[in-house]
Amino acid sequence: MKNLDVLISGSSVAGPALAYWLHRHGFNPTIVERAPALRDGGYAVDFRGEAHLSVLRAMGVLDAVEAARTGTGSMSYVNSAGKVQAKMPADLFAGDVEILRGDLARILYDATEPYTEYLFGDSVTSLTEDADGVAVTFEQGAPRRFDLVIGADGLHSNTRRLAFGPEERFVKHLGVHCAIFTTANHLGLDHTGHAYRTAGKLVAMYSARHNTEAKAVFYFASPALDLDRREVTRQQAVLAEQFAGTGWESDRLLRDMRYAPDFYFDSVAQVRMDSWSRGRVALVGDAAYCPSSLSGMGSGLALVGAYVLAGELAAAGGDHRVAFGRYEDALREYAEGCRKMGDGVAWLMVPGSRFMAGLLNRYYKVMPYLPGKNMAAKIARKTAENIVLRDYGARGALPTGQSPDRLGH
Numbered sequence: 385m386k387n388l389d390v391l392i393s394g395s396s397v398a399g400p401a402l403a404y405w406l407h408r409h410g411f412n413p414t415i416v417e418r419a420p421a422l423r424d425g426g427y428a429v430d431f432r433g434e435a436h437l438s439v440l441r442a443m444g445v446l447d448a449v450e451a452a453r454t455g456t457g458s459m460s461y462v463n464s465a466g467k468v469q470a471k472m473p474a475d476l477f478a479g480d481v482e483i484l485r486g487d488l489a490r491i492l493y494d495a496t497e498p499y500t501e502y503l504f505g506d507s508v509t510s511l512t513e514d515a516d517g518v519a520v521t522f523e524q525g526a527p528r529r530f531d532l533v534i535g536a537d538g539l540h541s542n543t544r545r546l547a548f549g550p551e552e553r554f555v556k557h558l559g560v561h562c563a564i565f566t567t568a569n570h571l572g573l574d575h576t577g578h579a580y581r582t583a584g585k586l587v588a589m590y591s592a593r594h595n596t597e598a599k600a601v602f603y604f605a606s607p608a609l610d611l612d613r614r615e616v617t618r619q620q621a622v623l624a625e626q627f628a629g630t631g632w633e634s635d636r637l638l639r640d641m642r643y644a645p646d647f648y649f650d651s652v653a654q655v656r657m658d659s660w661s662r663g664r665v666a667l668v669g670d671a672a673y674c675p676s677s678l679s680g681m682g683s684g685l686a687l688v689g690a691y692v693l694a695g696e697l698a699a700a701g702g703d704h705r706v707a708f709g710r711y712e713d714a715l716r717e718y719a720e721g722c723r724k725m726g727d728g729v730a731w732l733m734v735p736g737s738r739f740m741a742g743l744l745n746r747y748y749k750v751m752p753y754l755p756g757k758n759m760a761a762k763i764a765r766k767t768a769e770n771i772v773l774r775d776y777g778a779r780g781a782l783p784t785g786q787s788p789d790r791l792g793h
């Protein structure tokens with residue numbers, strides 16, 4: 385085996401999942417994460433189908449993920465007075481198991497921390513590749529050398545910018561912005577969510593942490609905004625301008641937003657790249673193939689991507705020139721399918737006119753009685769399962785009762 389020392393940038397889903405599998409195959413992972421500490425909480429993400437579940441099971445974390453599941457049931461569309469107009473089934477939103485992203489990141493961190501060097505509060509500033517490895521400089525820490533560098537640093541990947549070029553070349557804005565934050569569950573929602581939609585806007589609330597709190601969610605149609613991701617005050621001003629007087633709970637939520645501990649605001653976007661690697665640098669998860677937050681596929685895809693990338697590196701004896709190409713061959717079609725799940729959803733989420741919004745609301749009302757009522761959930765499951773995972777023969781102890789043999793069968 386060669387190229388054993390691997391630097392991973394980003395500690396959310398793809399990063400620690402990759403560290404887990406690299407370690408099982410005999411590599412030495414180091415993770416650098418820009419945040420000063422692991423970020424807890426956040427919005428809900430989901431896993432669906434056997435490909436996702438079998439990787440979680442083989443990692444020995446499925447029980448922990450299930451124990452932390454949100455347990456959210458159906459979501460309802462309401463009118464401006466808060467009266468329920470239509471109910472959407474749980475499996476459309478929550479898959480087989482839904483969990484807050486931060487809780488998932490914590491579980492993956494706990495599973496990898498004993499054998500992974502974690503560098504919090506730092507970021508890579510330059511990557512210089514030569515025949516034997518990559519010289520890496522950091523914002524805070526001293527320069528170091530690694531055999532390989534993997535970017536698992538999300539939609540706005542720093543690694544991608546350093547190794548492949550500016551973000552505008554790869555990130556496609558889908559015409560919608562999104563904001564999410566934690567707030568009080570003042571509606572007393574019980575493992576459920578309510579959403580109110582009007583032309584070009586959607587505001588929703590769903591209960592979290594067994595109803596002790598709620599997540600406020602805003603989506604609005606808009607061209608790409610030139611906002612710095614760290615300028616929270618400006619982002620909040622934009623949101624307030626968009627939603628003031630929109631109706632339902634929007635004004636109250638806008639007031640509460642000022643006190644939110646975890647305000648998140650971003651463009652809904654996809655990442656499209658012709659190649660996911662360059663020399664000794666490769667990308668995994670949202671950094672390489674973000675299907676958009678609206679696809680409901682990002683976490684599962686990041687998890688599967690990490691499994692395949694580590695497996696192909698091991699299968700090639702650590703030879704990145706072979707492994708990175710095989711990683712793409714094995715994953716490209718799957719990632720494309722996940723991306724398609726994000727196409728067109730923005731339009732459904734926030735239709736441009738009041739007429740279309742009304743039409744959609746009426747459609748959702750009758751949907752439970754239509755023959756194709758489960759179609760969207762079925763398509764999502766089929767997409768999530770559209771990969772045969774190779775058993776890469778990972779070594780190392782598995783938790784009792786867990787078997788990686790299911791992978792590839």
Ligand SMILES: Cc1cc2nc3c(=O)[nH]c(=O)nc-3n(C[C@H](O)[C@H](O)[C@H](O)COP(=O)(O)OP(=O)(O)OC[C@H]3O[C@@H](n4cnc5c(N)ncnc54)[C@H](O)[C@@H]3O)c2cc1C
Nearest residue numbers: 394396397398418430537538542669670677680681682683
């Ligand atoms: C609002 C919303 C709702 C979503 N809903 C779902 C859903 O229902 N189902 C689903 O499957 N997916 C969902 N997703 C998508 C899912 O969160 C992502 O696809 C998934 O988290 C991808 O994981 P990742 O590890 O590749 O990237 P990320 O989770 O984005 O993590 C990137 C990490 O890199 C770190 N980082 C960033 N820059 C640097 C740097 N310079 N140096 C070091 N570290 C850095 C970040 O702090 C972060 O920890 C949703 C996403 C959003 C935004």
